[in-house]
Amino acid sequence: MKRRDLIVGAVALAASAAVAPAFAQEWKPTQPLELVVHGGPGSGNDVMARQLTTIIEQEKLSPVRVQVSNRVGGGSTTAAAYMASKKGDPNTIAVFTIVWVTDPLTQEAATNGLNTLTPITRLIEEPALIVVKADAPYKTLKDFVDAAKSKSGQLKQSGGSITSRDNILRQLIMKQTGANWVFVPFPGGGERIAAILGGHTDIMITDPSEAGEQVRAGKLKVLAQVGKERLDTFKDIPTLKEAGFDFQDIPQTRGIVGPPGMPPEAVKYYETFFEKLRQSAGWKKFLADNQLLGVNEKSEASKKFLITYEDMLRVVLKDAGAKVVR
Amino acid sequence: MQKLNFKNGDVVSGAILIALGTYIIIQASIWPYYEVNGPGPGFFPLWYGILMVLLSVGLIISAARKPKEDNADTIFTMGTWRALTVWFGLVVCLVAMAWLGFNIAFTLFTVFLVSYVLGRPWMTGIITGIASSAAFYVLFAVVLGVQLPTSPWGF
Amino acid sequence: MDIANGMLHGFYVALQPMNLWWCFFGCFLGTVVGILPGLGPAATISLLLPLTFKMDAAGGIIMMAGIYYGAKYGGSTTSILLNIPGESSSVATCIDGYQMAKKGRAGAALGIAAIASFIAGTVGVVLLTLMAPPIAAFALSFSSPEYFALMVLGLALVVLLAGTSLVKGLLALLVGLWLTAIGVDIFSAQARFIFGQPTLLGGIDFTIVAIGVFAMGEVLSSLDAGEETKMLPVPKGLRNLLPTWQDMKDCRFAFLNGSIVGFIIGVLPGAGGTIASFISYGLEKAVSKHPEKFGTGVIEGVAAPEGANNADTGGALIPLLTLGIPGGSSTAILLSALIIWGVHPGPLMMTESPDVFWGLVASMYIGNIMLLVLNLPMVPVFAQILRMPVYVLFPFIFGISIVGVYGTTGRMFDLGLLAGFGFLGYMMGKLKFPTAPLILGFVLGDSMERALRQSMMMYGGDFTAMFHRPISAVMLGLAGIVLVMPLISYFNRLRVKAITEGA
Numbered sequence: 001m002k003r004r005d006l007i008v009g010a011v012a013l014a015a016s017a018a019v020a021p022a023f024a025q026e027w028k029p030t031q032p033l034e035l036v037v038h039g040g041p042g043s044g045n046d047v048m049a050r051q052l053t054t055i056i057e058q059e060k061l062s063p064v065r066v067q068v069s070n071r072v073g074g075g076s077t078t079a080a081a082y083m084a085s086k087k088g089d090p091n092t093i094a095v096f097t098i099v100w101v102t103d104p105l106t107q108e109a110a111t112n113g114l115n116t117l118t119p120i121t122r123l124i125e126e127p128a129l130i131v132v133k134a135d136a137p138y139k140t141l142k143d144f145v146d147a148a149k150s151k152s153g154q155l156k157q158s159g160g161s162i163t164s165r166d167n168i169l170r171q172l173i174m175k176q177t178g179a180n181w182v183f184v185p186f187p188g189g190g191e192r193i194a195a196i197l198g199g200h201t202d203i204m205i206t207d208p209s210e211a212g213e214q215v216r217a218g219k220l221k222v223l224a225q226v227g228k229e230r231l232d233t234f235k236d237i238p239t240l241k242e243a244g245f246d247f248q249d250i251p252q253t254r255g256i257v258g259p260p261g262m263p264p265e266a267v268k269y270y271e272t273f274f275e276k277l278r279q280s281a282g283w284k285k286f287l288a289d290n291q292l293l294g295v296n297e298k299s300e301a302s303k304k305f306l307i308t309y310e311d312m313l314r315v316v317l318k319d320a321g322a323k324v325v326r
Numbered sequence: 327m328q329k330l331n332f333k334n335g336d337v338v339s340g341a342i343l344i345a346l347g348t349y350i351i352i353q354a355s356i357w358p359y360y361e362v363n364g365p366g367p368g369f370f371p372l373w374y375g376i377l378m379v380l381l382s383v384g385l386i387i388s389a390a391r392k393p394k395e396d397n398a399d400t401i402f403t404m405g406t407w408r409a410l411t412v413w414f415g416l417v418v419c420l421v422a423m424a425w426l427g428f429n430i431a432f433t434l435f436t437v438f439l440v441s442y443v444l445g446r447p448w449m450t451g452i453i454t455g456i457a458s459s460a461a462f463y464v465l466f467a468v469v470l471g472v473q474l475p476t477s478p479w480g481f
Numbered sequence: 482m483d484i485a486n487g488m489l490h491g492f493y494v495a496l497q498p499m500n501l502w503w504c505f506f507g508c509f510l511g512t513v514v515g516i517l518p519g520l521g522p523a524a525t526i527s528l529l530l531p532l533t534f535k536m537d538a539a540g541g542i543i544m545m546a547g548i549y550y551g552a553k554y555g556g557s558t559t560s561i562l563l564n565i566p567g568e569s570s571s572v573a574t575c576i577d578g579y580q581m582a583k584k585g586r587a588g589a590a591l592g593i594a595a596i597a598s599f600i601a602g603t604v605g606v607v608l609l610t611l612m613a614p615p616i617a618a619f620a621l622s623f624s625s626p627e628y629f630a631l632m633v634l635g636l637a638l639v640v641l642l643a644g645t646s647l648v649k650g651l652l653a654l655l656v657g658l659w660l661t662a663i664g665v666d667i668f669s670a671q672a673r674f675i676f677g678q679p680t681l682l683g684g685i686d687f688t689i690v691a692i693g694v695f696a697m698g699e700v701l702s703s704l705d706a707g708e709e710t711k712m713l714p715v716p717k718g719l720r721n722l723l724p725t726w727q728d729m730k731d732c733r734f735a736f737l738n739g740s741i742v743g744f745i746i747g748v749l750p751g752a753g754g755t756i757a758s759f760i761s762y763g764l765e766k767a768v769s770k771h772p773e774k775f776g777t778g779v780i781e782g783v784a785a786p787e788g789a790n791n792a793d794t795g796g797a798l799i800p801l802l803t804l805g806i807p808g809g810s811s812t813a814i815l816l817s818a819l820i821i822w823g824v825h826p827g828p829l830m831m832t833e834s835p836d837v838f839w840g841l842v843a844s845m846y847i848g849n850i851m852l853l854v855l856n857l858p859m860v861p862v863f864a865q866i867l868r869m870p871v872y873v874l875f876p877f878i879f880g881i882s883i884v885g886v887y888g889t890t891g892r893m894f895d896l897g898l899l900a901g902f903g904f905l906g907y908m909m910g911k912l913k914f915p916t917a918p919l920i921l922g923f924v925l926g927d928s929m930e931r932a933l934r935q936s937m938m939m940y941g942g943d944f945t946a947m948f949h950r951p952i953s954a955v956m957l958g959l960a961g962i963v964l965v966m967p968l969i970s971y972f973n974r975l976r977v978k979a980i981t982e983g984a
Contacts, residue, residue: 041527
């Protein structure tokens with residue numbers, strides 16, 4: 001008897017907790033927030049999410065605890081499906097990255113596109129460096145592209161999956177210049193760098209935190225950087241545009257997304273919440289440590305951005321030889 | 327009904343593996359075998375699919391050629407049914423876990439395993455069940471903070 | 482700073498009372514998470530990361546690395562006692578370790594695992610101390626053709642793992658190759674064999690396959706055989722629970738083999754502890770005077786893979802610390818931790834952050850001693866687990882398997898897979914298919930396919946490039962020898978038979 005009472009009580013409690021806040025005018029979380037990431041503990045996104053929660057805790061930004069929850073599987077699909085199942089819930093948010101866009105584009109089974117959820121804000125754009133081995137004969141990106149033209153299909157780039165950012169950039173450059181080189185996928189970041197350091201591949205497009213040390217030690221050199229403006233640490237390296245490669249870039253981006261049908265007052269709450277985060281010293285240090293560019297974009301603007309983003313990606317992925325399903 | 331013995335076991339497993347190999351070959355032949363710059367997603371599976379079919383055929387042939395006295399052992403015994411009963415109980419327990427959570431489902435499974443299958447007194451089963459799921463809960467969920475399956479109602 | 486000065490300085494850092502405490506704490510925690518499946522070192526380090534932001538870099542990395550190599554000590558415990566491989570790198574330990582436990586030699590197996598871990602772990606650190614920069618250069622010379630050859634060599638070991646029927650061993654291997662292909666292919670974004678399940682897009686987690694096929698399969702088999710009436714023998718008296726002097730002598734070569742193989746393979750960013758432990762097991766069997774006894778509980782079969790698995794740590798830290806290249810998930814997260822503390826692992830680390838570099842290296846000598854002291858006394862205690870009556874032991878194994886799988890991935894779907902692989906493991910045992918080749922195929926298959934495709938892309942589709950590069954040619958040659966050996970001995974037996982019959 002007692003157990004049944006307990007169960008009934010628990011059900012009632014859970015139900016009231018889920019319903020009550022939705023009606024409040026100005027919404028504030030009253031139970032711990034769930035911050036969903038699609039990587040397992042220890043993956044890049046997980047580490048970032050845990051750093052985020054540490055900043056939130058240190059700067060006392062949230063009235064409730066923020067808990068990282070790993071929904072691993074099928075790239076981003078498990079996490080996206082989990083978010084879809086939380087329809088209307090104001091207490092669950094997720095960190096999205098570029099794979100949340102590419103997975104639904106290329107996988108029949110990944111049905112929850114980023115725009116079926118509620119984008120809340122974009123936080124980060126990730127700059128990239130185009131690097132070659134320090135003793136390579138190329139001084140500028142143009143040198144490399146010319147070499148690739150004369151030795152069509154013989155130069156090699158080490159990178160991640162074919163739907164990853166580095167291959168997308170390669171496609172864009174090849175399309176603009178008519179050059180052609182091979183893209184060799186490696187699953188681990190370490191293997192990619194090892195391949196270029198060992199002279200087994202010729203070029204690599206990577207994030208500054210990954211290649212920065214090698215550049216500083218004089219093992220790799222930077223031909224160009226990808227991003228709107230030059231990074232502080234690479235002041236004398238031209239951006240793609242300055243190097244004469246003027247095309248619309250598809251930047252690597254990360255942000256926060258809520259479940260479908262998230263109440264507008266909750267969206268509003270998170271917009272202000274992340275605004276406060278952007279102002280914090282901890283966040284600024286995080287961006288500087290990892291050489292990332294902060295983005296300030298609210299829900300509506302993020303939504304618009306993601307729609308054009310998806311359209312551009314669709315074209316590039318097709319060019320890259322991936323099967324686009326939606 | 328003919329008893330399933332090792333000779334037949336090899337034939338049955340060979341047949342299953344031929345089916346699996348054929349499935350792999352069919353799937354692999356849909357995907358590109360070779361792409362512009364190198365082997366495609368169908369390259370590797372096609373080859374091990376073929377190898378699987380060939381080896382399975384070999385397995386069946388060699389089983390058929392085995393002399394009779396080699397396969398006196400039967401595969402299905404009383405013990406088999408018991409193992410399969412436990413396995414089935416486990417499946418039920420795992421399905422139930424989505425609705426009842428780890429603690430209740432695992433306690434019930436333990437009672438079933440200890441008292442029904444292993445034939446201990448019901449009291450022993452119940453005590454073991456409650457004690458072991460409590461121990462798992464305390465060690466993993468409370469002390470180490472590892473997530474355990476929970477029911478939609480949060481227990 | 483030369484090596485001697487560096488080490489002096491390192492010990493000065495590592496012997497600070499606070500750092501000693503962090504070292505102990507990390508090793509202890511590592512042992513605990515190593516013993517418990519479902520909470521690997523990478524996950525543990527990640528969970529602790531926010532707590533360490535306020536620590537200084539040397540103390541922090543000493544503790545985190547302690548978790549990393551401590552977990553490898555603990556990993557053997559459940560493999561030997563319950564046939565549950567806690568980490569992928571302790572699968573090879575299950576093969577002979579669990580058989581030893583069944584024969585009542587669990588204590589000796591656990592003891593030799595700790596001793597082998599200590600010896601090989603220390604050798605790994607010595608090599609890390611003395612040869613870090615040249616070894617790093619060697620690691621970089623490895624390219625996809627070499628990785629391909631290494632994987633082929635690893636897969637050729639199936640011949641040694643297959644047991645009585647080579648055909649069945651090969652078939653099990655092929656099933657492993659198929660299982661590992663499930664998921665999205667990174668070369669083409671093509672989803673393979675996912676049966677319309679989005680959860681399968683990322684592939685099947687190794688833990689599920691290993692725990693299902695090994696642990697669950699084993700419990701079901703013993704239920705089948707009616708073994709629950711007799712308990713596993715555990716000898717009385719401390720003396721009988723530890724390895725004998727004879728055991729140590731038997732393992733002399735295994736210690737050396739494990740140390741060297743583990744270290745060399747650990748250095749390669751694209752390989753890892755699992756491959757190291759399998760290759761070292763295979764090598765041990767190949768040179769053994771009694772190869773036929775492997776798989777029935779020989780002590781070298783435990784010492785070699787366990788040693789390799791631990792020497793691997795020293796090796797894996799070389800590309801991380803001297804090149805800034807992480808080889809696996811645990812080292813990747815150590816890298817992000819170092820960056821958070823403001824230390825930049827890479828070619829300049831040794832000169833820019835000598836405290837952290839040499840402090841870490843020195844702490845690993847101390848940590849390995851701590852781990853031996855921590856683990857050896859636990860051996861008799863753990864061996865008692867087998868004294869538990871079956872009606873406690875079986876639920877315990879089921880429970881720990883469920884928690885282990887769910888703790889790793891957090892998906893109900895994977896529990897279904899676990900039951901499926903349990904059934905597969907049980908049926909394989911029943912139909913006399915060896916299970917180790919399946920695991921081998923699962924571990925190596927994916928890397929082998931990738932390396933093959935990478936090499937062909939790099940050399941414009943030219944397969945012969947593999948034979949023109951010296952290291953890969955040698956390894957492919959070795960693989961060839963391993964594959965041909967059983968044929969030779971088969972014909973030899975035929976000849977002997979013919980001669981004796983003729984006489």
